[in-house]
Structure formats: C-alpha cells, structure tokens
Amino acid sequence: MLNDKRISIIGTGNMGAALISGLICSGSSKPEHIVCTDVREDRLEAIQKEFGVVTTTDNLEAVEASEILIYAVKPQIMTSVLKETAPHLDLSKLIISIAAGVPLTAIESCLQKDLRLIRVMPNIAASVKEAASAVAAGKHARKEDVQLARAIFDSVGKTIFLKENYLMDAVTGLSGSGPAYIFLVVDALADAGVKMGLSRQEALFLSAQTVLGAAKLLMETKEHPAQLKDRVTSPGGTAIAGLHTLEKGGLRTTLINAVEAATYRSKELGEMMIKNFSEE
Ligand SMILES: NC(=O)c1ccc[n+]([C@@H]2O[C@H](COP(=O)([O-])OP(=O)(O)OC[C@H]3O[C@@H](n4cnc5c(N)ncnc54)[C@H](OP(=O)(O)O)[C@@H]3O)[C@@H](O)[C@H]2O)c1
Structure with a gap:
C-alpha cells in the first residue's frame, strides 16, 4: 500500500x-x-x-x-x-x-x-x-x-x-483514554490479590495477563463479551459471585460514566482549541 x-x-x-x-x-x-x-x-x-x-x-x-x-x-x-x-x-x-x-x-x-x-x-x-x-x-x-x-x-x-x-x-473518551482505565483496573485487581495473600509481583502478573488473555480471546473468537462471560460463569460458582459484587458496585454504570465524562471533556478541549487556533 x-x-x-x-x-x-x-x-x-x-x-x-x-x-x-x-x-x-x-x-x-x-x-x-x-x-x-x-x-x-x-x-x-x-x-x-x-x-x-x-x-x-x-x-x-x-x-x-x-x-x-x-x-x-x-x-x-x-x-x-x-x-x-x-x-x-x-x-x-x-x-x-x-x-x-x-x-x-x-x-x-x-x-x-x-x-x-x-x-x-x-x-x-x-x-x-x-x-x-x-x-x-x-x-x-x-x-x-x-x-x-x-x-x-x-x-x-x-x-x-x-x-x-x-x-x-467519543474515541478519545473510549480508546484514547481507555488504557488509563485499564491500568486502574489492573492495579485494583492486583491490590485485591495482595489482600487475599498473593505477593504484589504475583498479583500484578496474574492481573495484567488476565486482561491480555481476555482481550485476545475476544479478538480471536469474535464472540460477544456477554457470551464469553456466560461461558466462564458456572451455576453457583466463583465467577458469578464476583460478578454479582461488581454489578452491585455499579461497575458497568461507572465505566459508562467515565467514557461519557472523558468524551465531554474532549469536546470542551476541542472547542477551546478551535477558539485559540482562530485567535492566534
Ligand atoms: N502518547 C500518546 O499516548 C498519544 C495518544 C494519542 C495521541 N497522541 C498525540 O500525539 C502527539 C505526540 O504525542 P507524544 O506523546 O509522542 O508527545 P511527545 O513525546 O512530546 O513528542 C513530541 C515531540 O515533538 C518535539 N517538538 C516540540 N516542538 C517541536 C517543533 N517545533 N518541531 C518539531 N518537533 C517538536 C518534542 O520535543 P520536546 O519534548 O523537547 O518539546 C517531542 O520530542 C500529541 O499531539 C498527542 O496528543 C499521543
């Protein structure tokens, strides 16, 4: 090309x-x-x-x-x-x-x-x-x-x-700013691992590799994330117990709010930029 x-x-x-x-x-x-x-x-x-x-x-x-x-x-x-x-x-x-x-x-x-x-x-x-x-x-x-x-x-x-x-x-709010959200998630998961007795090094490795593996699975299988989530959620098992807690904590809404806030902020900065560019 x-x-x-x-x-x-x-x-x-x-x-x-x-x-x-x-x-x-x-x-x-x-x-x-x-x-x-x-x-x-x-x-x-x-x-x-x-x-x-x-x-x-x-x-x-x-x-x-x-x-x-x-x-x-x-x-x-x-x-x-x-x-x-x-x-x-x-x-x-x-x-x-x-x-x-x-x-x-x-x-x-x-x-x-x-x-x-x-x-x-x-x-x-x-x-x-x-x-x-x-x-x-x-x-x-x-x-x-x-x-x-x-x-x-x-x-x-x-x-x-x-x-x-x-x-x-919206791209800036989602994928442009997204790595920051994921770093926070990985750090929080690692904190959780440490709380449950893993060393910081073990917890960080497991946390980051889990994010990488989940993303790879999504990209390679092209399955919907909800379908993959259902596949790893057995009745009365551990994953559903964890998912219930995430839903109770409002993870889904929090992420939507985060992308929305970052999108509006990007728009605001863009408008300031247009004003500066035409004034200079
Ligand atoms: N990094 C990201 O994750 C990311 C993501 C999306 C978009 N972007 C965008 O990509 C652009 C570059 O980001 P970056 O992180 O690569 O920034 P960066 O590391 O600061 O790179 C910009 C380079 O341009 C040099 N520079 C300054 N004035 C210059 C001039 N007059 N002529 C030529 N070069 C000059 C800077 O030198 P000095 O450091 O000495 O000033 C610096 O080495 C930014 O507009 C950013 O918004 C970045």
Whole structure:
C-alpha cells in the first residue's frame, strides 16, 4: 500500500518513534523513505542510530521531502508548527494529524486553504504495536488517503474508519483514554490479590495477563463479551459471585460514566482549541 512513498514525521517523541518502529518492523516502509524532525538533536541522533531513518531539525525540509506528513507534536504547539509549514503545504501532500483534542476544523481554520487532511486518534499501546486507532477524513481527503493513513496506523495496531469527525471525542473518551482505565483496573485487581495473600509481583502478573488473555480471546473468537462471560460463569460458582459484587458496585454504570465524562471533556478541549487556533 505505502510502496515507496516518503513519509515525514514532524515531532519524534513517543508516538513518532512508535510509528517509525511500526513502519519499519512491519516492512511497510524503508528507513530511507522516512524523514523525521524534532527540536532535540540528541533524540534525533538516537532515532537515526536505532532505525537508520533520515533526520533533521528543519520542519520545512521534512515537509518538502515527503508526500505524506504526520504531525506528531503536542497539541499546544500544533498552531505554531502548522503556521510554520503552511506555505509549503498544498493538495499534492497528505497531511495526517494525531494531536489529541485538535479537531480538523481547527486545523482547517488555521491553515486557511484546501488540503488533504486526515485526523487519527491512536493510543499509547502504539509503542507495543497494539494501538486502537480511529481515522477520520477532512473534506478534501481522498479514499486512497484514508487507506494510506490506515496502512500507516495498522503498522502499530488496528484501525477503524470513522465517517463522522465529531465522533473523535467519543474515541478519545473510549480508546484514547481507555488504557488509563485499564491500568486502574489492573492495579485494583492486583491490590485485591495482595489482600487475599498473593505477593504484589504475583498479583500484578496474574492481573495484567488476565486482561491480555481476555482481550485476545475476544479478538480471536469474535464472540460477544456477554457470551464469553456466560461461558466462564458456572451455576453457583466463583465467577458469578464476583460478578454479582461488581454489578452491585455499579461497575458497568461507572465505566459508562467515565467514557461519557472523558468524551465531554474532549469536546470542551476541542472547542477551546478551535477558539485559540482562530485567535492566534
Ligand atoms: N502518547 C500518546 O499516548 C498519544 C495518544 C494519542 C495521541 N497522541 C498525540 O500525539 C502527539 C505526540 O504525542 P507524544 O506523546 O509522542 O508527545 P511527545 O513525546 O512530546 O513528542 C513530541 C515531540 O515533538 C518535539 N517538538 C516540540 N516542538 C517541536 C517543533 N517545533 N518541531 C518539531 N518537533 C517538536 C518534542 O520535543 P520536546 O519534548 O523537547 O518539546 C517531542 O520530542 C500529541 O499531539 C498527542 O496528543 C499521543
């Protein structure tokens, strides 16, 4: 899919480095076809040594070098980087933003020209090539652009395509923020194991591996979670006793509330971002 297309990554922090690793390890890109930038020369040197990619501290040079540009700087400096590179952007380039909470409308109002824009919301699991990412397209993005963006982010996990841009807030509330919820669940389960006499190390391992195994089972069997839950719940057994307690504690409602709160917060931050982008 990516063939020999050149990809520039603007801002090579956690996400940028995860993408470089994913693209090269999956064989989707060759190191010489990836250009990455950062403000920190020591970081670029380390990335160059590890992956053999082309590096530069000059964002304009990177923009000029490639037809696919991935903006992976922190949301708060997106405006300055977009403004810096804007004169060099045109419809010949595919522009992908992964900045959390920055809606495409904010980017459009900042750049003030017709461009092929794509927004992707990955999550932190990109660093272990298990990200859950959603891809949404701007007005001028083509079908092939969505396929390219998906091919890039499939190299660090799995992607879905969102027809509606506004649903990116729900994605941020669910899979974007989701790893934090699961870390809390794993930590709480480990606490429970310790309370019941296991060592911290044993409890943490069992807890994390249980989450991993349950997720793998869901993905591989494609069975509904309720069906799998029924399969492991024997009459009068231990699982149903535990499940009853979770229902009494309102786990289901608490999780729904958490995703709802994070979705609204993402929307709120996005609105602030649009205001700032148009004021700057
Ligand atoms: N990490 C996640 O789990 C995650 C999930 C979803 C979306 N995202 C989004 O992905 C983007 C990157 O996140 P991250 O965690 O990879 O952040 P990060 O580690 O801070 O990476 C951003 C990099 O860009 C560099 N930078 C700063 N100013 C620059 C400039 N003018 N030109 C080029 N590079 C510049 C930063 O250097 P300094 O550190 O020296 O400033 C840093 O190395 C963010 O917009 C974030 O919202 C991240």
